Structures are given as structure tokens and as C-alpha cells.
Amino acid sequence: MANLLWLQGGACSGNTMSFLNAEEPSACDLVTDFGINVLWHPSLGMELGDNLQQLLRKCISGEIKLDIFVFEGTVVNAPNGTGEWNRFAGRPMRDWVRELSDAADFVVAIGDCATWGGIPATAPNPSESQGLQFLKRGHGGYLGAEFKSKAGLPVINIPGCPAHPDWVTQILVAVATGRAGDLALDEFQRPKTFFQSFTQTGCTRNMHFAYKVSATEFGQRKGCLFYDLGCRGPMTHSPCNRILWNRVSSKTRAGMPCMGCTEPEFPFFDLAPGTVFKTQTVMGVPKELPEGVDKTGYIKLTGAAKAAAPAWAEQDIFVV
Template identity: 40%
Template sequence: MAMFANLTRSDPPMSLLWLQAGSCGGCTMSVLENGAQGWPRELKAFGIELLWHPSLSEDTGAEVIEILEAVAEGARPLDFLCIEGSVLRGPNGTGLFNRLAGTGRTMLDWIRRLAPRARYCLAVGTCASYGGIHAAAPDPTEACGLQYEGAEAGGALGGDYRSLSGLPVINVAGCAPHPGWIMETIIALQMGDFDERDLDRLARPKFYAKTLAHHGCDRNEYYEFKASAEKFSDLGCMMEHLGCKATQAAGDCNQRGWNGGGSCTHGGFSCVACTEPAFEDRTGFLDTPKVGGIPVGLPLDMPKAWFVALAALSKSATPDRVRENATSDRVVLDPGRSRNPTE
């Protein structure tokens, strides 16, 4: 957040309202890690008033209803509406699977009332963006995102929705999103340094979606030589056998640390492409579907024919060190060493 160090507070402060729809709460858990002093104080430092958050705020019952009604009626300005979780439209489009306790209204209704009053509307997490885990087949809850249903525009608010700023819903996708993705989007909007040109084709902020999770992965040498891991304790690339989709997933996950360091692949687990629509519909997260021995899902930034040709060439040129280390849980051969340490 050093890039925002000279930002002065808004006068009066901008307001932020956070609601949880069909959610596990993981996006809240993520954003709480933002900043050395914690997210609520980080908001305050940047001149943003947290009107209400279901897990963090002290207001309950009638106090909360008063806040929501004031915003819905236009009596209280709202700058940021942040929705976490899938919008559950079931059964039969009524939204009754997910009511906001004590209000007599469904979350679907509240979202449709509040979103037109917000200067900016943020879908926090892949569930709020595209439907996420709750939208996995057979989906009895009729889950969707705020403005997308999978990769198709629509969702709870419809493809034509625009906030008071003229922007569509901003999809801070990820399961969960990196805390920096959330806070940096909010601050960029506050500074007036963000418009529709800063969104990619799926309405994700380009500052993190313009790269692939694969970029910066500490297993890239193994990927380049197509030296593949065979089990999760191995050091090699997990794309060929273990279901890793980092070459197909938007995100700078391996270029900025989570909780001070690390990522899914750094921790020894495959990237499941959680920033992408319909990632939840895979038949298996821990294996790689293949046709004729070739992975079905290939890198987004490389034509299939090129990948197949380069893979064959790379495997023929794989150094012994890389080949042997790829299927080990530790470095067997150091750089510069041959198989026989006496040579």
C-alpha cells in the first residue's frame, strides 16, 4: 500500500456497506489480513467509513435495518456496496433460500434495492462474481453472481446494470481473493484512478487479472522442461498429471505473497483456477484430463500446436538434475552436479 501513502482523507469520508449472501465467509477472512493494522483501521486511515459488516460491526437488529432502509430510500449516500457470496435465487426465482434475518426480505431483494443507490458495486470473490461453488451442478439454490451467471452476463442485476458512477459490477474474483486485490480496488476507485478500461473482459480489475497465476511460480523451471510431478510431495510441475491450471487462471498469485508469503503452488497444491467462471464444475481438481496423452486444458497464451511441439522439444532437452528432482520431495541434484557425485 506504499503507492497510496500520500493519499489524504476524504471530507466527508466515503461509505462502505458489506453484505454476505451465500457465502462461507472466506472473502472476509482474506480482507481482514490487509494492512499491518488490520482492515477496519486501514479503511479509516484512507477516509472510508464502514457503515456495516455482518461479522465486524456492533450494530444489530433495528439499528442495521435503519441503515439499510436509509440507503435503499436514498436518504443515506452509499459509495461502496460490497457483496460477498453467491446470490441464491431459489426456489423458482423467489430468493427465499437466503433471507436477511429480521428484515422480512430476501438477500436477492436487498441487493436489487441497494445496488442502484451505490456509487460503486463490488462483487467480492468468485461466488459473488460468477456464482462460484454454490453454482456447481446440480445447483438447487439457483446461485449466480451479481452481474454474471458463469461466463455469461446477466446474474441477479442483469447485464445492463450500472452503478451511479456508470460502471458495471466490478468482479474482484478469487476463492478467496487476495486481500490486496480487494483493498487496492477500493482505494483506486476512491482516488478516481479507475474506470471501465481498467476491467478485463470478465469485469475483473486488470491490475491483477492481466497476468496468469503461472507467472512467477517457483516450479517454472520444471514447467519449461515439462518435468512433471507424479505425486503432490514432488517438486516438479503439476500441470501434466496433478490438475494444475495456473497457466489458464488470471491472477498475480505467485507474484505477491499471501499472508506474508506463499501461494497454492508454492504450498505444494495445484492451482484450481478459482478466479475463473465455472471453475467449480470440474470433474476433479487433483488430476489432469487428457486426450491422446495431451492435457485437455492448455495454456491460454499459447496455441495448442506450439505447446505440443515445444513440449516434445523441451522433454528431449531436460537436464538430468531437473528430471530427477521433479519426482523427488527434495533437491537430489544441485545445479552443476552430475548424477555421480564423484565425477
């Protein structure tokens, strides 16, 4: 039996909604099949007021063993570093976060806000938000770069806006069943099993990417979304086209560009007008190219690919 506690800071509850929709395994499977005891969760917990405070204090003191501390949302530090804008159970949430993180065997950050600050930390960041161990790409965050939980691991980051339900439940199962040591983390402390490949991996538009056929409107079935509509699939690490959403689809499959929400810079360009859903270019060449590709190679490849493009690649081949 592994005790799990889930708290929310500066959050929209999107990751909770995602978690509750998990299927493989489901939130219920965590309890019935994998021995996870949910001590408290904002949408599931029964305790209120003094009872909740008592529960949290018992976790901090060790009277109740805290195996997994899950945090969703940013750590809010405003105003002026006090955290008073986000009070919870009688004190600033950030104070609970510090003490519970120190008491837990494992700390798991769910969603962009908890991992690197996400949308609340976008400039000018009025809520003085931070992720648990990162602020955007900057290592440190609220807990500091040196933080390690009792089990000796840094915060396990599961980013996304929201994180896919199965990324959440599968990592929680791995941790709860004693396989946390098998989790290889990347430089941003994301489990490589999910975040080594690209969003583009498995995208149904890869043939259009290869032959440089561009989609020019949302929802268009033909064409790649990278060239004009700002898709970040080739630069974003996520399994969105390997582990499908609702088991059936993904943004790119539905004709919407990937916004790169598993990367620390999300939302990109601080949401400046004209930067969302529009590929940013300099002299006609995308500012950001697929990872590892240089400008000269990209231009040469494009010329060759377009010249080789078969007629079918330029048509809508999906028959309803």
C-alpha cells in the same frame, strides 16, 4: 470519507476472513488512512434488527450516501425465484441487493460466489444462485448485463475462492480515493492490474514447466503440477505468484495445483469424480493447453524441451 456497506448472500464467509487478514493495506488502514467509513459488515457491524433495517433503508433512500456496496456470496433465488431461502433483515437478501446496487456509486463483488456463482451455482444449483452480473461465463447474472452503478461502472469483480486480501483492500482504496476511473477491467469485469497475468507468472516451478518435468505427488518440490496433477496455473488469470499469500507462499509454491478459482467456470467440470487434481487428457494430450498454445506446437515443444532438459531440472534442487 467514503461510506462502505458489506453484505453477505450465499457465502461461507471465506472472503470476509480473507479481508480481515489484509496487510497492504489492512482493514484498519482503510478506516484510519484512507477515509473509508464501514457502515456495516457482517463481522464488524454493531446494528441489529430494526436498527440495521433502518440503516439499510437510509442507504437506499439516499439519506445516507452509499459510496461503495460490497457483496460477498451468491444471490440466492430459491425457491422458485422468490429468494426466501436467504432472508436478511426482514426480507429476501436479493431484494436488498437490487435496491442497494441501484443506490450505490460503486458495486464491488468479492469472491467467486458474488462474481459468477462459484460453488453454490454448480449444477444442479439447488439454491438457484447467481453472481451479481454473471452466472459462470454468462453475462447478466442477477443485476443484468446492462447494469451500471451510479458512477457509470458495471460491477467490479474481484474473484477468488477466496479473493486475496490485498486484491480486496487495494481495489477498495482505489475506489474510495477517486481512482476507480483508472481501473481497466477485462471482459469479465476483473481489474486488469490483478487479472491480466497468469497464476503461472512468477511460479517457482516454471523451469520444470519449461523442461517438461512433471510432479507426480502433492508437496513434491521438484516438477511442474500442470502435466499430471491438474494445475490450472497456465490458463488462470490471477497474481497468486506475484502477490503472495501471507506474503510468503502460494498453492503452487507449496506443491498444490492451482484450481483456477479466479475463472468463471470454477469449480471446473462440476467437480465430477476424477476431475479434481488430475490433468484431463484425450489420447495422452491435455484437454486444455496453456492459453494460446495449440496441440501441434505443444507436442513439438515437449519433444524438444525434454531432449534439452539438463540433469538438474530433474532433481530436487531446493536445499533445506
